Amino acid sequence: MKIPFSWLKEHTPIKVSVDEVVDALIRLGHEVEGVETPRQDVQGVVVGKIVEKVPHPDADRLSLLKVDIGKDEPLAIVCGASNMDVGDKVPVATVGTTLPGGMTIKKGKIRGEVSFGMCCSEAELGLAEEAEGLLILSADAPVGMEVGEWLGLEEAVFDLSITPNRGDCMSAHGLARELAADMVLPMAHAKMICLEDDASVVSPRAEIIAREDCPCYLSRRIEGVHVTASPAWMQQGLLLAGMRPVNGIVDVLNYTMLYLGQPMHAFDADKLQGDLQVRRAGPGESFVALDGRNLQLTDEDLVVADAEHAVALAGIMGSEDSAVNENTVNIVLESAYFRPASVSRSRRYHGMVSEASMRFERGVDPAMVEIALQQASKIIVDLYGGRPGAVERAGNIRQVNARRTIHCRVSDIEARLGIAIPEAVDQTLERMGFSIHRQEDSLKVSVPAFRHDVAIAEDMAEEYARIIGFDRIPERMPPLLAKGVEPVDDSVRLAVAGDAVQVITYAFIAAEEQRHFVSDDGRDLVLSNPISESMRVMRRSLWPGLLNVAKYNMNRQQAGVSLVEHGRIYELAGESRREHNMLAWLMAGEKEADQWYARGRAADFFDLKGAVDAWLAKRRLAARWIADDTLTGLQPGQAARIMAGKNHVGMIGRVARDVAEYYELDMPVYVAALDLDLLPQGRPARYVPVAEFPGVQRDLVFLFDRNVIAEKVIRCVQQAAGRLLADAYVFDVYHGQGVPEGKISMGIRFTLQDASRTLTQADSDAVSEAIVAAVEQKFGASLR
Amino acid sequence: MSELESLNEQLDRLREQALQDFAAAAGLDELEQLRVRYLGKKGKLTEVLKGVGRLAPEQRPLIGKVVNEIKQLLAEALAGRERELQAVAEQQRIEAERIDVTLPGRKLPQGAIHPVQQGLEEMTAIFRQLGFTVAEGPEIEDEFHNFDALNIQPEHPARAMHDTFFFADGHLLRTHTSPVQIRAMQSLIKRGGTPPVAVVAPGRVYRCDYDMTHSPMFHQVEVFQVGRDISMAHLKGVLKFFLSSYFGKALPIRLRPSYFPFTEPSAEVDIGCVFCDGKGCRVCKQTGWLEVLGSGMIHPNVLQAVGIDHREYSGFAFGLGVERLVMLKHGIPDLRLFFENDVRFLRRMGS
Incomplete structure (x- = not known):
């Protein structure tokens, strides 16, 4: 909301600077988003009188002027305009002045003639979009005076963001009341002006059916108005306040609203059929609003209707049909109190905002309902003529006008704020319309009707706090709470200990992408109002998000990516919604770049498996990896379930080629995911003595059928080796030249150790023989 | 011879x-x-x-x-x-055996933590130090926890401030981390406990806003403490401690009266501009101040909604936007960078 400084000053004689007003407004809780300073913007432009005018010797279109600006010597100015004569008074931008357009005036030579300033048009002063010729000032303009001052340009326009609880401050009157109280200045309260009614003009009386939504509705008919454009001063005021002039009648209502805070509406009386009603919309009722939108109304919508149909969505917008225009002769003015909840509900349902609805939904000052109607009527009659009928009153404003009383304790408020509340503050609150009786510790507060937001003791704490100033409240540390130390979640920290970069993607994805990894089982959670189709369903896998990030980066000259994400997945579980914390990885493309010490290589399954394994190891967990060709979206033969104990805690694999291609990734892409909520607790480390006697290491290389898997071979070796085995692992895998078709060569390296003695050749021979026998027998393998 | x-x-x-x-x-x-x-x-x-x-x-x-x-x-x-x-x-x-010591060393794998994660960790660590307990809550919430219990009436204009993502069954994506405040207090009372209680709740929140300066998903940290005689002075003390710790220097803070349905009194919190030390610059629009979070004394209706006697106990609460603070701390100019996930950006910011 924009309010010109002069409007505030018309209510209370503020003497302090613009900056001080800004500080006071902020301290009182009215956020100032910006300040425009039209007068200051033309500082340095003064009234000058042309005392001489001769043609430029070298340019037909230019004139050489001598302009008196109240200094000893008139200024020589070269001017390109032609609409001025000797004796005219014009705005002169002196050397050093910066005009609103950004141009700074310098002493200069134009076609050989020196110029000490510039005579300005309205456009150059920022007063009009464009202009022809100079702005000729009236003859009584004092030479040498700042033009901004002479023209009465606004000193400042405050751009305010009024909080939703302060409808009373959405006007010059309301804000001035706050400032006057704070600065201890007299306040010119809005007064009731009564026009003489014309008995021959009969105002329609509204029937209020929805009394809950509209406790009071005033209407007045004015006949014989001559609607012209509103006067220039009013249009300028509206523009300063950020509203566009519409027509004479509407402008008066808007101007009055900005001034007093009460939104009003005008109907073209000749377009209304019969009497008015304030009621909820009927079934199937529709309505074309002023902005041209056709609204399907519901029984939640409060409307003003004539005998035929709705003519306004109450407190929000009138209908197109009943609107006032240049041809209107007879009007009906409306001024009412609509309940905030009703206006807010309809406004949000229909997605509309208007200056009126912004005020009604915050709660207007009930005292202004009639004052504003009377003031607006007077301005209309003064400007456009017309005969006003009597004000017809439906309902009773006293229903909203009642003052509330709050009983509370000074000590409670002081405890809440952490600062004493001196009695002097009571007087400021009294000037703001409260009436306060303080007796020892007890406070009895009578709240003005326009303060819809003050109802309980805590509200008064806020009133006291903002008068005292939040900055005066001391800073104190609260009593600290001793508590046990909780473990910090280090899931991500552990995951980026390798080369992975943590990413964060949106929790909602396209339904189509969901299907890449999760079959359609009806357990998707679907947003009713997504930003777009690509953000419609809650993800059940982190992989689509990671694939999109991979695509984004591969398209930006990255040779490879290693990503990890920590986030939730979401799904329906019967009647409830389940959210699980996941950790997911993606690796694709170059794993290691060419270096002077080694050639580069691409990421493969075992890079990713190693990363997941390392993560699990740091949690002191060991996993089993079970090949699974049925995992959706993963390539059969390169996919596995991850088991920890009996729990299926995750998946790993290569992304199916068609899915990778969907993300424009033409290299192998590997993904993994762990469900953190299903992971068991790792066991804390137990002490085991370090072996004192040396171990013996042996290698055995076997030829297996291709389908034999490493895990089973190692288990067989472990069983055959017995208690001397310290470690056994696959150190070499080979198939190809030298190995028969359908076979695979696997090298097993094992270490034997005894805690009590050094092992002999005989010991290791015996174990080797046992291993060979077991492996040959179990897998039909042969020693190479 | x-x-x-x-x-x-x-x-x-x-x-x-x-x-x-x-x-x-x-x-x-x-x-x-x-x-x-x-x-x-x-x-x-x-x-x-x-x-x-x-x-x-x-x-x-x-x-x-x-x-x-x-x-x-x-x-x-x-x-x-x-x-x-x-x-x-x-x-x-x-x-x-002479070598070229200027050749690059063998690369150790170098990961990077997301700057938002970094911020979340730094922020929660500060509150843990003060004895606050870390809590989390569901991201898919009901209207009671997200709005009603927080004193946000169905028709209140405040609900318009929160443009909410809804599911067909009326559930919604939480628009702030404040519902964790409700859940933490409810669970305290359910366990037969009483205040004092102090909680820090980091998490993801969602609003239907998507443009230059809004992301439909972002992160907040909710902080509250309830006990006997907790006052606004305590709120200011904790805010000062937190903001100075996070930014690593003693920053001036300014509280401005404002309005939130769940606090009374309510205050917007500004810090002295970290870019110009309060002298006035483009970022702070020449005001010398930057708005960083909303705060206040917990509204009695909120305490009532969870079964805590507001005549016996009082508390403060505030909620801060993680991305905003991270942007200010590290001079990151654009919110969208956090969710574009360009690894060059993430590696540079990551630690």
């Missing part, structure tokens, strides 16, 4: 020749050969000594003394030359 003289002369020549040869030796191997040639069992010195038998017995000790002196002299010369040659050999080895 007597035998003795002849022998002495032979020895002199041998000594001179040996010293010459030693000095000329080019390597340790050659030097060893020279040692054998001159000093070995069948060496030249032994050869010379064979002539001693021809000397008169009284002359023999004289020549013996000379021979011993030569032996010692040559042994020392050998050792000296050996040291010289060893030094040369070592120098050669060093030259041969």
